[in-house]
Amino acid sequence: MIKLAPSILSADFSNLLAEVEKVEKAGCDLLHIDVMDGHFVPNITLGPPIVKSLKGKTKMPFDVHLMIEKPDNYIGDFVEAGADIISVHSEACTHLHRTVQHIKKHGVKAAIALNPATPLSVLDYVLEDLDMILIMTVNPGFGGQSFIPSTIDKIKALKNMIERRNLNIDIQVDGGIKPDNIHLVTEAGANVIVAGSAIFNSEDIMTTVELMRKNAE
Ligand SMILES: O=C(CO)[C@H](O)[C@H](O)COP(=O)(O)O
Numbered sequence: 609m610i611k612l613a614p615s616i617l618s619a620d621f622s623n624l625l626a627e628v629e630k631v632e633k634a635g636c637d638l639l640h641i642d643v644m645d646g647h648f649v650p651n652i653t654l655g656p657p658i659v660k661s662l663k664g665k666t667k668m669p670f671d672v673h674l675m676i677e678k679p680d681n682y683i684g685d686f687v688e689a690g691a692d693i694i695s696v697h698s699e700a701c702t703h704l705h706r707t708v709q710h711i712k713k714h715g716v717k718a719a720i721a722l723n724p725a726t727p728l729s730v731l732d733y734v735l736e737d738l739d740m741i742l743i744m745t746v747n748p749g750f751g752g753q754s755f756i757p758s759t760i761d762k763i764k765a766l767k768n769m770i771e772r773r774n775l776n777i778d779i780q781v782d783g784g785i786k787p788d789n790i791h792l793v794t795e796a797g798a799n800v801i802v803a804g805s806a807i808f809n810s811e812d813i814m815t816t817v818e819l820m821r822k823n824a825e
């Protein structure tokens with residue numbers, strides 16, 4: 609079962625609720641919320657107040673992608689604001705195992721995100737504790753970048769790693785996913801697909817979402 613997670617990074621922020629309603633009506637499954645701090649990545653986006661302002665206005669669960677340093681300091685705030693899934697970057701965590709436990713203690717789903725150059729081996733001793741792994745298919749920081757093809761083999765290797773250990777963990781991909789390349793990531797084993805510019809910059813969101821789902825499956 610493929611889940612589509614539109615990233616609000618490419619939405620019209622002056623009309624955010626209407627944009628969220630559009631993707632919900634189009635049948636999307638999760639709302640992907642990109643949090644950037646200007647330190648871990650060279651860009652600044654939004655914080656807990658924006659997340660809170662949308663809570664209760666949509667049935668889509670909130671998938672919060674933290675691209676920030678010292679994520680432990682903010683996990684409680686994002687849970688309080690309404691996060692249902694929290695992803696932290698392995699590259700931003702000195703004590704990755706502790707951070708994962710910290711997320712789980714708050715009663716939400718825990719995910720680890722990996723930059724394109726980060727090896728899967730960082731997951732070795734925390735895999736069992738995760739609900740989802742986010743394979744970045746661009747370098748984090750901006751919407752609208754081009755998909756990095758070498759990530760396909762990484763998705764396949766992760767799928768093998770999960771199956772070998774008999775685990776049930778979602779594989780999410782994020783960055784540069786469009787109707788014409790979505791099949792590459794789903795064939796490789798990804799089942800949660802983030803798309804920002806492909807969805808929000810399209811002429812007709814409903815048609816684009818339908819096309820992405822059809823091409824993914
Ligand atoms: O985490 C992200 C960037 O760091 C975004 O979720 C991602 O880039 C989505 O945008 P697009 O689909 O336009 O690439």
Ligand SMILES: [Fe+2]
Pocket residue numbers: 615640641642673782802
């Ligand atoms: Fe993201």
